[in-house]
Amino acid sequence: MQNEFVESRKSEFAELKSYIDSVKSSQGILMQTLQKAQDIFGYLPLEVQQFISKETNIPLADIYGVVTFYTQFTVEEKGKHKIGVCLGTACYVKGSQEIMDKLSEELNVKVGTTTEDRMFTLEATRCLGCCGLAPVMMIDDDVYGKMEPKRVHEILKKYRN
Numbered sequence: 462m463q464n465e466f467v468e469s470r471k472s473e474f475a476e477l478k479s480y481i482d483s484v485k486s487s488q489g490i491l492m493q494t495l496q497k498a499q500d501i502f503g504y505l506p507l508e509v510q511q512f513i514s515k516e517t518n519i520p521l522a523d524i525y526g527v528v529t530f531y532t533q534f535t536v537e538e539k540g541k542h543k544i545g546v547c548l549g550t551a552c553y554v555k556g557s558q559e560i561m562d563k564l565s566e567e568l569n570v571k572v573g574t575t576t577e578d579r580m581f582t583l584e585a586t587r588c589l590g591c592c593g594l595a596p597v598m599m600i601d602d603d604v605y606g607k608m609e610p611k612r613v614h615e616i617l618k619k620y621r622n
């Protein structure tokens with residue numbers, strides 16, 4: 462019986478297959494293929510890893526090893542909006558943990574996980590390079606500086622609508 466995920470993502474698998482066919486004859490294609498697959502699917506579930514293994518003849522264990530080693534890859538589906546709270550030193554001393562706690566409470570999720578409705582993924586980040594605005598939070602490409610826990614609710618509202 463065909464897997465439900467594979468059935469529902471046929472066009473994405475076809476796109477990945479044509480990409481693999483185009484690079485197959487080159488050396489060292491695993492990283493670029495995984496990156497492409499993540500761009501297409503948004504994440505790398507087991508079904509996608511199995512497909513890559515079959516199409517490239519690279520053992521699944523090797524693929525899994527690379528996917529779990531590099532933080533740029535994820536095996537879990539992300540939410541529609543990605544929230545990153547900077548826990549770099551400048552932000553941390555200015556209270557970014559409190560921002561994180563408030564988000565966690567508002568969204569009812571732990572850090573590193575996604576809300577049940579798949580709207581938000583909450584993550585901790587390293588220094589975002591704008592320490593003058595500490596504490597800093599990002600939602601997708603929007604930067605929120607000098608954050609305070611009391612602003613969290615209003616800001617989230619914009620993305621919920």
Ligand code: FES
Pocket residue numbers: 547548549550551552553587588589590591592593595597
């Ligand atoms: S420490 Fe947060 S932006 Fe630099």
